[in-house]
Amino acid sequence: xxxxxxxxxxxxxxxxxxxxxxxxxxxxxxLARKTLAAQVNGEVxxxxxxxxxxxxxxxxxxxxxxxxxxxxHSSAHLMAEAVEDVFxxxxxxxxxxxxxxxxxxxxxxxxxxxxxxxEKLEKKMNELSKQNNSFTRxxxxxxxxxxxxxxxxxxxxxxxxxxxxxxxxxxxxQGNFTDLCRGPHIPSTGLIKGIKxxxxxxxxxxxxxxxKMLTRIYGVTFPNQKELDxxxxxxxxxxxxxxxxxxxxxxxxxxDDDVGPGLVLWMPNGTIIIEELEKxxxxxxxxxxYKRVVTPHIAKENLYxxxxxxxxxxxxxxxxxxxxxxxxxxxxxxxxxxxxxFAAQQHSYKDLPLRLAEYGTCYRYEQSxxxxxxxxxxxxxxxxxxxxxxxxxxxxxxxxxNDMYIKYFKIFxxxxxxxxxxxxxxxxxxxxxxxxxxxxxxxxxxxRQVMKDANIPFVEVPDEAAFYGPKIDVQIWxxxxxxxxxxxxxxxxxxxxxxGLEFKNQNNEMETPLIIHRAPLGTxxxxxxxxxxxxxxxxxxxxxxxxxxxxxxxxKFLSYAENILxxxxxxxxxxxxxxxxxxxGKKIRETELAKVPLMLIIGEKEMNESKVSVRRQxxxxxxxxxxxxxxxxxxxxxxxxxxxx
RNA sequence: GCCAGUGUAGCUCAGUUGGCCAGAGCAGCUGAUUUGUAAUCAGCUGGUCGGGGGUUCGAAUCCCUCCACUGGCUCCA
Numbered sequence: 183x184x185x186x187x188x189x190x191x192x193x194x195x196x197x198x199x200x201x202x203x204x205x206x207x208x209x210x211x212x213l214a215r216k217t218l219a220a221q222v223n224g225e226v227x228x229x230x231x232x233x234x235x236x237x238x239x240x241x242x243x244x245x246x247x248x249x250x251x252x253x254x255h256s257s258a259h260l261m262a263e264a265v266e267d268v269f270x271x272x273x274x275x276x277x278x279x280x281x282x283x284x285x286x287x288x289x290x291x292x293x294x295x296x297x298x299x300x301e302k303l304e305k306k307m308n309e310l311s312k313q314n315n316s317f318t319r320x321x322x323x324x325x326x327x328x329x330x331x332x333x334x335x336x337x338x339x340x341x342x343x344x345x346x347x348x349x350x351x352x353x354x355x356q357g358n359f360t361d362l363c364r365g366p367h368i369p370s371t372g373l374i375k376g377i378k379x380x381x382x383x384x385x386x387x388x389x390x391x392x393x394k395m396l397t398r399i400y401g402v403t404f405p406n407q408k409e410l411d412x413x414x415x416x417x418x419x420x421x422x423x424x425x426x427x428x429x430x431x432x433x434x435x436x437x438d439d440d441v442g443p444g445l446v447l448w449m450p451n452g453t454i455i456i457e458e459l460e461k462x463x464x465x466x467x468x469x470x471x472y473k474r475v476v477t478p479h480i481a482k483e484n485l486y487x488x489x490x491x492x493x494x495x496x497x498x499x500x501x502x503x504x505x506x507x508x509x510x511x512x513x514x515x516x517x518x519x520x521x522x523x524f525a526a527q528q529h530s531y532k533d534l535p536l537r538l539a540e541y542g543t544c545y546r547y548e549q550s551x552x553x554x555x556x557x558x559x560x561x562x563x564x565x566x567x568x569x570x571x572x573x574x575x576x577x578x579x580x581x582x583x584n585d586m587y588i589k590y591f592k593i594f595x596x597x598x599x600x601x602x603x604x605x606x607x608x609x610x611x612x613x614x615x616x617x618x619x620x621x622x623x624x625x626x627x628x629x630r631q632v633m634k635d636a637n638i639p640f641v642e643v644p645d646e647a648a649f650y651g652p653k654i655d656v657q658i659w660x661x662x663x664x665x666x667x668x669x670x671x672x673x674x675x676x677x678x679x680x681x682g683l684e685f686k687n688q689n690n691e692m693e694t695p696l697i698i699h700r701a702p703l704g705t706x707x708x709x710x711x712x713x714x715x716x717x718x719x720x721x722x723x724x725x726x727x728x729x730x731x732x733x734x735x736x737x738k739f740l741s742y743a744e745n746i747l748x749x750x751x752x753x754x755x756x757x758x759x760x761x762x763x764x765x766x767g768k769k770i771r772e773t774e775l776a777k778v779p780l781m782l783i784i785g786e787k788e789m790n791e792s793k794v795s796v797r798r799q800x801x802x803x804x805x806x807x808x809x810x811x812x813x814x815x816x817x818x819x820x821x822x823x824x825x826x827x
Numbered sequence: 828g829c830c831a832g833u834g835u836a837g838c839u840c841a842g843u844u845g846g847c848c849a850g851a852g853c854a855g856c857u858g859a860u861u862u863g864u865a866a867u868c869a870g871c872u873g874g875u876c877g878g879g880g881g882u883u884c885g886a887a888u889c890c891c892u893c894c895a896c897u898g899g900c901u902c903c904a
Contacts, residue, residue: 285899297832383899384830391901395830398899430838439877439895495904515904544904549828550895552902648904667903699904736861763861771865785863795864803864 187238196233203229203369206241216405217241218368219252226252228319228366244405254279256317256356256367257374257403258286263359264306265399269293274361275338275387275396282663283402287385289338290397300379300399307377314372315357319365324348327362338387374403376410423661425714426555432719432727432777434710435556444553444560446707451727454756455713456563456706458725460541462593463565463703470586472537472567477519479543483509489518490616490680494649500547500560516542517674517699520568521681524695529685534695535575539567541706556711557666565669565703570683570695576673579698580632583671587656587702588638595825596716599668600657601638603629604646615649616676625673625696626652648699650676661715668712672699719777720799724820730757731778732794733769735785742789746782746809753813755820774799779826780816798826 183195186205196205202220206213206229219226221240222233226248233239242249258277261284265272269290277286322330324343330353331339339362343351354363356371368374379401387393404410421427429435434452441447448456464474483502486492492499495514502509513519520538529536542564552558571579591599606615606622615622629652633640640654647653653672659665674697677683684692703709713721723729730750734743743759750757760769766783773781781797788794793806807815818824 294831381898382831385900386829389901391829395900397830400899437895443895491904498903517904546904549902551828551900553896558903650904653904662898670904672904733864735863738861765860765862765867766864767862768866769864774865781864783864787863797864 184233185236186233187236189238189240198234199232201230201232202227202239202241205233205239213241216243218243218249218373219366221248226366228317229369230316231319231366251279252366253368253374253405254284254403256371257377257401258284259317259354259356259359259361259363259367260307260310260371260374260403261303261379261399261401262286262288262361263310263357264303266359267306268299268302269295273336273338276342280400283380283400285385285398285400287387287396287398289394295382295397295399297382300382303399304377304379307374310357311371311374311377313357314370316370317354317356317367319367320353320355322351322353324351327351327353330360331362373405376404376407376413378402378410378414420661420663423715423718424555425557425661425711428714428719429556429711432714434714434727442560443550444548444558446556446559446561448706452710454727455710455721455725459565459703459706459709462590463539463541466586466589467537467539467567470537470582471535472539475520475523475538475540477516477523477540477542478513479545480510480512481519483511485518485522486511488680489521489677490649491515491518494614498546498548500545512545513542514544514546516540516544516564516566517568517677517697518681520566521677521683521697524568524570524683525681529570529695531572531685531687531693534685535569535571535579536695537567537569542566544705554664556707556714557660557664559705559707562705562707564705565701565709567700569698569700570678570685571698572685572687572693573696576628576696576698577632577635580629580671580673581636583698583700583702584632584636584638584654586700587669587671590702593823594713594716596658596668598658601633601640602646602655602657603633603640603642604648604653604655605642605644606647606652607645610645614645615647618675621675622647622652625675629654629673648672648674650674653699658712660712666708666712667704668708669702669704670700671702673697674699720779721777722823722825723779723816724823726777726779727756728758728776728778729755729816729820730780730782731773731776732757732759732782732784733766733773734759734761735766735783737763739784739786739789743782743784746784746794749809749813750816753817755813755816770797782812801826 184198185193186196187193202222203214206217217229219242220229221242223237242252244250244253255278262274262277265288271291273289275287277284327343328340331343342362352363352365353360354365354367379399381400383398384395385398387396402413432451433449435449436447437445438447499514500512502511523538524536544562544564546560548558548560569579605626608619611617611619651673653670655667656669657665658668678694678697683695685695687693732743732747734740740761747757747759770781777799779799783795783797788806793808794812795806796804796812798804
């Protein structure tokens with residue numbers, strides 16, 4: 183007999199060699215039915231694997247992340263079985279679960295797969311699911327495994343095998359499909375019911391663009407059709423908040439073939455949002471002791487050689503224009519210009535920290551396939567600033583920047599984000615990162631400490647730092663699930679030296695300042711793209727391009743409406759009148775769809791009482807007010823940056 | 828940049844296996860209507876079918892090429 187310990191601490195005895203499924207069945211049929219895998223001594227196991235010694239056990243279901251991953255991993259195998267049926271001779275690489283579903287990379291040889299094949303594959307998967315084949319695990323010697331895949335002529339699996347140790351290799355089989363796989367898997371294919379293959383794409387073998395491109399099929403599955411249907415509806419809803427769709431509908435921005443890909447034309451509505459954001463940034467930075475500067479959009483090659491950017495980033499800069507034998511580049515970053523402003527005057531430690539801020543325009547020649555609406559563009563306006571400080575000042579300055587982030591996020595109601603401490607990779611010193619091993623370790627420790635002291639949750643990620651130092655990136659997700667860096671806060675111990683920046687310290691010695699690069703509001707492009715999705719186009723009053731729409735019931739009330747309009751304008755409220763002789767219902771409908779937050783309905787009653795009827799977008803009639811009361815309400819809401827919804 | 832797909836009016840989309848002057852709804856314009864909390868009625872305008880080249884008696888439809896976009900990969904200061 184063996185002792186099995188359950189998550190609640192209970193210990194029960196079972197026969198040696200009992201499987202997790204045996205144990206689940208003894209507890210209840212219901213549990214056995216919905217259990218997908220089991221965590222045995224902390225490791226996820228198949229339910230059918232015999233447990234030979236005392237162990238702790240936890241049953242994993244669809245509701246556990248690990249249960250879901252197992253389910254999706256098994257779904258990838260089911261898909262592979264279907265693919266092998268439709269495309270005989272296909273060779274598989276790897277098929278892992280991902281955040282929402284799974285994929286499998288494969289080499290289809292001469293075959294080309296199209297969208298219509300996906301339906302065929304889904305159908306086949308459903309058939310195979312109905313067969314309810316078990317996933318069976320088999321331990322196999324490395325020699326036998328190599329023999330199996332050599333006979334199959336599968337160089338991909340042989341490549342995988344070459345990195346595995348003998349005695350640690352397992353095959354999994356379901357139906358007619360056998361795969362090299364560590365497992366674990368769910369008991370049988372019949373559990374996989376709601377099946378949707380979501381896309382086909384190319385993916386470089388081992389993620390290296392020098393390698394052959396394999397075909398990747400993405401899919402998602404659920405334990406029942408209902409959950410799949412709900413997920414598909416959710417996807418449809420997500421598409422409605424896609425910033426590219428909303429940006430067009432709301433007249434925020436446009437792009438044009440003749441202007442160029444990734445070059446945003448901000449329309450009047452978008453420009454109002456830009457101006458409000460800049461106003462916020464200027465007020466906030468002024469209060470935090472920043473000074474504003476303005477710098478040109480181009481600079482000579484030499485500047486970027488000094489900064490060290492050119493060798494690292496030449497490929498993503500627009501090609502230089504040559505004038506009188508001198509190369510000029512469009513700036514891809516503002517830092518070198520700001521450093522030159524620092525260098526233009528002599529500095530004492532008493533001047534520090536010096537904080538230079540600019541909404542700087544940068545140009546980056548991103549690869550064509552990387553462009554994505556407002557989120558990834560080639561001309562961007564960065565909420566940039568550089569803080570030059572002493573080592574002693576660093577912690578409090580870095581902390582103050584983080585506080586500014588948090589303050590902004592509160593204003594915008596941004597809650598779903600991850601702070602990421604991006605570290606260097608010691609193996610890439612001298613290539614991707616400046617070769618200063620001690621400074622890397624020292625500054626990374628400083629940043630980590632600031633984050634811990636401020637009690638800000640963060641994750642550490644190696645090999646993501648800037649070439650001149652570690653950074654904190656704020657990661658967010660677009661409506662359709664793409665991940666982006668919204669804002670960044672970087673340490674720079676390298677450029678100060680490269681530019682020969684100095685200040686005189688208390689001991690009358692020259693010292694190089696540390697530099698903090700920060701962009702809490704990221705770029706206008708990405709930030710507004712994010713806000714569009716975050717608010718689903720319903721901007722809070724202070725950001726709304728049109729704050730109030732006045733809707734006269736008939737032409738007879740136009741002059742009263744104009745009177746109200748001029749009162750609103752005198753109070754800096756962005757308002758318009760819908761002067762058309764349309765029915766009030768139509769005017770309301772269109773204003774609602776345009777997501778204008780406030781409507782004033784004006785007819786005979788209002789005119790006689792010298793009042794306005796207030797209607798709030800998405801909320802409906804809010805009764806009457808005098809113009810003064812209404813203006814007061816709007817001003818208060820704008821001042822407080824109130825978010826309704 | 829790579830793999831796959833898409834590109835028809837300002838917008839959303841129809842256009843069967845190549846075959847009469849390429850269609851609809853919304854928007855726009857003109858007129859009528861003077862309206863009370865999510866679509867008033869009528870008429871009209873509007874299209875190099877992404878660009879270029881080719882096959883054909885004939886191309887939006889088939890082929891080539893370029894461009895842009897979409898989904899991924901790679902990348903992301």
